Structures are given as structure tokens and as C-alpha cells.
Amino acid sequence: MKNQTVCIVSKNPIFYDERVKKEADTLADLGYRVYIICKKDINISNPEKKTPYYEKREKYYVIRVVDRGEFDFNIRCFFVVRKIDPEILWCIDGNTMFCGVLAKNFLSDIYTIVDFHEILYERDTILNKPVKRWFERICEKIFSKSFDEYLSVSPLSSKVLKKQLSLKKDPVNILNCPYKSKNSYNKNDIREKYNIPLDRKIIIYEGIIFPGRGLEFLLDVLISLPEYHLYLVGPDRYHGRFEKMVSELKLESRVHKFGLLSHDDMMQFITVGDIGYIGTEKGCINHEFTLSNKLYEYTMSGLPVIASDVSAYRFFVDGKDIGKTFNLSDKESFIQALIYIERNSEKLNKNILDFTEKNNWERQIEKIKTIIKRVIKNKKIKEITFKEEESDFILKDVIIVRSAPFYCLKNLFANNKIKRSIVLSQPGVINEVSLLFPETEIISFPKDGFFKLFDKNNIELAKKIKNTKIKDVIITSSEDDVSDKWRLFLFFRFLGLDVYKYTNSENLTNVKWKEFIPFKLIRVIIKE
Incomplete structure (x- = not known):
């Protein structure tokens, strides 16, 4: 290998992207020197202290780049990548693909991978901007020709991406599952730790508190479920409106916010729940076919899942029988789904156990090893094909x-x-x-x-x-x-x-x- 180095480029702040950190850990364990080049973010744990531009962590390095727009960010990342000169460039999502295109065309013997966490050109924030959607899709379709490998988060999104971007090969499905070996907590012990009554029925919501997550619907339904409490873990992006809704519905005693926790603390905390809630709203292809991390985090914590009936969750939640889907416009549908989960808890617990045995990060590591074997094989072919003859320079x-x-x-x-x-x-x-x-x-x-x-x-x-x-x-x-x-x-x-x-x-x-x-x-x- 050239220098056994991998650059992972992500436009997300590293704090939020647990998948990127798991991929970096995995590649480091395989013997690679790993650099994560990501967006400069605020210091979540200590807002008064600035995050460093360059940081050495236990297994990898983090280089934070100022983001002044997508084109500007990609150019800056490319210059950093060019200085590092990695063997593999691992681009996260379509908004970093231009960096991969530049690397493929201007750096020698580099293996490029694009990891589609989302279908960005079909996201909900640009639904009413058809020209922007068309332009981003065309760019991703053109840029995808410069990549050697494609990754995706679910079988459904893989099919959509291959068809719409005319990919030259099927994406490999790297599911965003937690480590199975790191998540074994006792529910009663964790409830005692947080002073939560052992007999309380709890619905857990993990993620950003934000419109489009079905939280308004859940608060409305909660009025009809006096025995249930709602616990939310994640940053609040409602800017005070969520608390106002809770107050207007007189649910202050049954809705509990715990703010943003580290991933390890969050995985421990959600164990206190009885049911995990996913309220992804319909309306865009990205929501319809990509999977939220919540699905795997809930099931890894032993929780059955109650999820909105978008295609991805019908496929996994109903198809694997690890919970039940409901219609976001129908309260009765939610209540019936809740009754199904309560009545079939023993069967669901067994199915969840089977699901986590097959869907954990240890299984995804084997897929990444297979990709690395392909990289090594391609490198050997290139070394034989493109080896330059050594000769003395004669400059007259x-x-x-x-x-x-x-x-x-x-x-x-x-x-x-x-x-x-x-x-x-x-x-x-x-x-x-x-x-x-x-x-x-x-x-x-x-x-x-x-x-x-x-x-x-x-x-x-x-x-x-x-x-x-x-x-x-x-x-x-x-x-x-x-x-x-x-x-x-x-x-x-x-x-x-x-x-x-x-x-x-x-x-x-x-x-x-x-x-x-x-x-x-x-x-x-x-x-x-």
C-alpha cells in the first residue's frame, strides 16, 4: 500500500455523526492512519471554548474546516486531502462528492468511496425548489462516475440511488447499527440512576427536537394516553415553541426533556424506555427510503419500535415484526399500534433479539473488510500496470x-x-x-x-x-x-x-x- 492512509470527508460536525466515528475506528483497527476532515463546529460540551482546527484522538485525527458554502468547503477539503495524499478517500454524502472528483482527477492512484447517508437531492428542505433539486441530482449523477465504490444505509435507498444516479455498480449496504458488545444495560438499574419510577410507562424519542419529526402529533395523542410519559433526548431546535405546545396541552408533568447527551450516555439512557418512537413525516423520497439511526439504537436497547408508515419502516418494522407502524394523520392508528406492541411483547422481544444479532456494527465491520480487500486487489493491479521504470535524469x-x-x-x-x-x-x-x-x-x-x-x-x-x-x-x-x-x-x-x-x-x-x-x-x- 502507498501509505496506508484514509481521509474521511464529511460536511457534518463530527460530534453528531456517530457513523463516521465508527467507520474511522474500524479503519484504524484495520491498520490505516485515519483523518476525518469535517465542518468546523461549536464545542457542544463547553460552548465557551472553541473547538480546535486540528485534534488527535485515540484512533484517528480530526481536521475541522470552515464552511462558507458547499463549493468553498469542497475546495478547502481537497487541498487538505492533497497534502495528506491518502490511499483511500471516503466521501460522506453527495455534498462532498466534488472533493472526490477533484482527488480522482488530480491525485495519483487514489481509491474513492462515496457513502450515501441520505438522498440529499430529495431532502425535505428543497422540496419547493425544483431547479435546485434538478441541479443537485445532475451534479451527483455526473460526480458518481469518479467513484470506485458506493455505500448506502439501507437496501431501499440503494435501489433508488442506483436507478436515479445510474451508478455503475450496486451500493454496499453499511447499516448504521450500534456495537452490540458495548450496549448491555439493565433497565431497572438505569431508571434508579435517573430517579425514574420502575412502574412508569415510557415512550422514548431520541434525536433533534424539530418540525417534521411527528412530535406535534405525539403530544396530541399523549393526551389520550394518561398512563404514558414521554422522554426526549436530543437538542431542541424549536426555539421555545415545543415548551409552549407542552404547556398549552397541560402535559408538563408527563413530558421530560434531557437535552443532548454523548452517544454512550444516550444509548444507556434510552434503555429506560418501553417503546421507541419514530415520527418521520412523509413528503420526500429521502424520508421515504432512508433509515434513521433511531431504529437500530432503539432495538439495540431492547425497545420495540412504533414508527410512521413510510416505506423504509414498513419494510423493517413491520417486515421484521419488531414493532408496528402507524398513520401520522390518524390518532386511532397510533393507539392500535401501541395496543399491538403491548399484547405481543414476548414475540416482539424475541424478534428484536434476532434482529440485533444480525444488525450490529460488528457485522458491518465484515462488509468494510471486504471493501478494503477490493482496494488492496485493485492497488496490486495498478502497481503492475503503471509501474514506472527507474532511470537517471539527463538534463542538457x-x-x-x-x-x-x-x-x-x-x-x-x-x-x-x-x-x-x-x-x-x-x-x-x-x-x-x-x-x-x-x-x-x-x-x-x-x-x-x-x-x-x-x-x-x-x-x-x-x-x-x-x-x-x-x-x-x-x-x-x-x-x-x-x-x-x-x-x-x-x-x-x-x-x-x-x-x-x-x-x-x-x-x-x-x-x-x-x-x-x-x-x-x-x-x-x-x-x-
């Missing part, structure tokens, strides 16, 4: 940038066949260069160096270099790392010259432009 006509001690320049002339040379040197040492190398032509650097790439002096220098008709340039350096000379590189590449480096290692090698992007420039790309 060359421009040499003197940015190293004179002995380095002497070694360069002694060890390489150079017929005609033009040395670019600082104005203060031109006389020394002419004495030591009388057969070479000399051109002085601009007075201010190359810090202003397109100022008047550099334009004059560019004309002189063009007139020489020379196509190769050597940058000399006392260090193998020449990243601090990135302005020089950009200048010569702009003029169409091939760039080589000659360092203390006394090897003349062709260099790619990624070597000239210093990390300090990456920090600028991330932040500004």
Missing part, C-alpha cells in the same frame, strides 16, 4: 535556482550531464556564482524575492525565462523538504516548466506540486 538545458550552499551546486554540476545552465541567484552573491561557475549564465532574483508572484519584477523575469526556451528547472535546497519554496514552484509551473529538486541527499528527482504545500498554508485554507 536547465534553469537552476540557487537556494542552497555552493557545495550543493558543485555536486549538482559534477553528478549530472548539464550542457547549458542558467542560475537564478540572489543579487548579493552574483559575483561569487560567476567566479565559481564561469560557464553558466546568471539571472538575479527579483529584489523582493517571489513573495509577490505577479508583481512587475516577476513579470519581467518570466519574460526572460520564456525567451530562453528552456523547459526544466532545478530548485536546490540544503533540506529534503522543499515545501517552504512553494511560491517558486507555482511561479515555474505557471510558466509551463517541469520542476526538479536537488538536495543534500544528492538525488535529482522530479517533484509534484503537493510537496510544495506547507502545513502553514493548510492552516490558512482550513481557517480563512
Whole structure:
């Protein structure tokens, strides 16, 4: 393998995306060095403290990039990816696919994967924007040609994506299940921990408290179910309206909000429930065919699921008999679903146990291992097919940038066949260069160096270099790392010259432009 590195690019803040963290952990356990490049977010645990741009975690690294729009974000992420030069680029959702397209076209020998968590061009927020929907779908369809592998969250969304985007192969279904080995809690113990009565009937809602989640419907139904309490775990995006609804319906004593918890704490807490609620509203293809994480988190905690009757939940909840679906416009339908769950608890518990045995993250790890085997197989084929023959560079006509001690320049002339040379040197040492190398032509650097790439002096220098008709340039350096000379590189590449480096290692090698992007420039790309 090239360098056993994977970059995962996500436009979501890392705090919320548990699937990305599980994928990163899995790839790290398989021996890869993993970087998650994600959107700069607020510090959830401590809002007064800023999240770092660069963070080293136990198994992977996190690089946070400022988001000033989708195109801007993808460009910034691409520059970071290019500096890291990974073997695998793992793009999360359609809104990071452009970064993958750039990587496929401008980086060598990279394996690209797109992981569709959602069908973004069919999301509810752009239902009334047909032109935007059409444009995003066309972009994803075109971009998908640059990817080697497709992943999805459910069999139903896989079929939709393959048909609508004309994918060249079936997406692999990586289900967003929790770890089975990490989630074994006793309900009574957790209820005692949170001072919840053991005989209380509880409906659990986990996720963002927001319109479109069926919460208004649930509050309305709760009036008819005096024996049930509603517990909500997640951030409130209603901006006070939810509390107002609860107050108007006089449900303050039976509705309990616990705010945003870490994933481990949340998985522990939802164990207190008797039923898990999913109220996804119909109206868009994304809701109809993709699966919420809630389904697996509820079942992993041993809860039967009561879910709205969109296609994905009819397929899983009714099809696997792990709960019951209901019609969001019919209160009686919800009550009948609740009665079904209460009367068939023993059968449902057995089905849930079977469901979690087959649907857990340990099973998904095996699918990821299969994908990695395909990557390794493809890499071996490419290494045989595209292996370059090693040969010495013979440069007869060359421009040499003197940015190293004179002995380095002497070694360069002694060890390489150079017929005609033009040395670019600082104005203060031109006389020394002419004495030591009388057969070479000399051109002085601009007075201010190359810090202003397109100022008047550099334009004059560019004309002189063009007139020489020379196509190769050597940058000399006392260090193998020449990243601090990135302005020089950009200048010569702009003029169409091939760039080589000659360092203390006394090897003349062709260099790619990624070597000239210093990390300090990456920090600028991330932040500004």
C-alpha cells in the first residue's frame, strides 16, 4: 500500500455523526492512519471554548474546516486531502462528492468511496425548489462516475440511488447499527440512576427536537394516553415553541426533556424506555427510503419500535415484526399500534433479539473488510500496470535556482550531464556564482524575492525565462523538504516548466506540486 492512509470527508460536525466515528475506528483497527476532515463546529460540551482546527484522538485525527458554502468547503477539503495524499478517500454524502472528483482527477492512484447517508437531492428542505433539486441530482449523477465504490444505509435507498444516479455498480449496504458488545444495560438499574419510577410507562424519542419529526402529533395523542410519559433526548431546535405546545396541552408533568447527551450516555439512557418512537413525516423520497439511526439504537436497547408508515419502516418494522407502524394523520392508528406492541411483547422481544444479532456494527465491520480487500486487489493491479521504470535524469538545458550552499551546486554540476545552465541567484552573491561557475549564465532574483508572484519584477523575469526556451528547472535546497519554496514552484509551473529538486541527499528527482504545500498554508485554507 502507498501509505496506508484514509481521509474521511464529511460536511457534518463530527460530534453528531456517530457513523463516521465508527467507520474511522474500524479503519484504524484495520491498520490505516485515519483523518476525518469535517465542518468546523461549536464545542457542544463547553460552548465557551472553541473547538480546535486540528485534534488527535485515540484512533484517528480530526481536521475541522470552515464552511462558507458547499463549493468553498469542497475546495478547502481537497487541498487538505492533497497534502495528506491518502490511499483511500471516503466521501460522506453527495455534498462532498466534488472533493472526490477533484482527488480522482488530480491525485495519483487514489481509491474513492462515496457513502450515501441520505438522498440529499430529495431532502425535505428543497422540496419547493425544483431547479435546485434538478441541479443537485445532475451534479451527483455526473460526480458518481469518479467513484470506485458506493455505500448506502439501507437496501431501499440503494435501489433508488442506483436507478436515479445510474451508478455503475450496486451500493454496499453499511447499516448504521450500534456495537452490540458495548450496549448491555439493565433497565431497572438505569431508571434508579435517573430517579425514574420502575412502574412508569415510557415512550422514548431520541434525536433533534424539530418540525417534521411527528412530535406535534405525539403530544396530541399523549393526551389520550394518561398512563404514558414521554422522554426526549436530543437538542431542541424549536426555539421555545415545543415548551409552549407542552404547556398549552397541560402535559408538563408527563413530558421530560434531557437535552443532548454523548452517544454512550444516550444509548444507556434510552434503555429506560418501553417503546421507541419514530415520527418521520412523509413528503420526500429521502424520508421515504432512508433509515434513521433511531431504529437500530432503539432495538439495540431492547425497545420495540412504533414508527410512521413510510416505506423504509414498513419494510423493517413491520417486515421484521419488531414493532408496528402507524398513520401520522390518524390518532386511532397510533393507539392500535401501541395496543399491538403491548399484547405481543414476548414475540416482539424475541424478534428484536434476532434482529440485533444480525444488525450490529460488528457485522458491518465484515462488509468494510471486504471493501478494503477490493482496494488492496485493485492497488496490486495498478502497481503492475503503471509501474514506472527507474532511470537517471539527463538534463542538457536547465534553469537552476540557487537556494542552497555552493557545495550543493558543485555536486549538482559534477553528478549530472548539464550542457547549458542558467542560475537564478540572489543579487548579493552574483559575483561569487560567476567566479565559481564561469560557464553558466546568471539571472538575479527579483529584489523582493517571489513573495509577490505577479508583481512587475516577476513579470519581467518570466519574460526572460520564456525567451530562453528552456523547459526544466532545478530548485536546490540544503533540506529534503522543499515545501517552504512553494511560491517558486507555482511561479515555474505557471510558466509551463517541469520542476526538479536537488538536495543534500544528492538525488535529482522530479517533484509534484503537493510537496510544495506547507502545513502553514493548510492552516490558512482550513481557517480563512
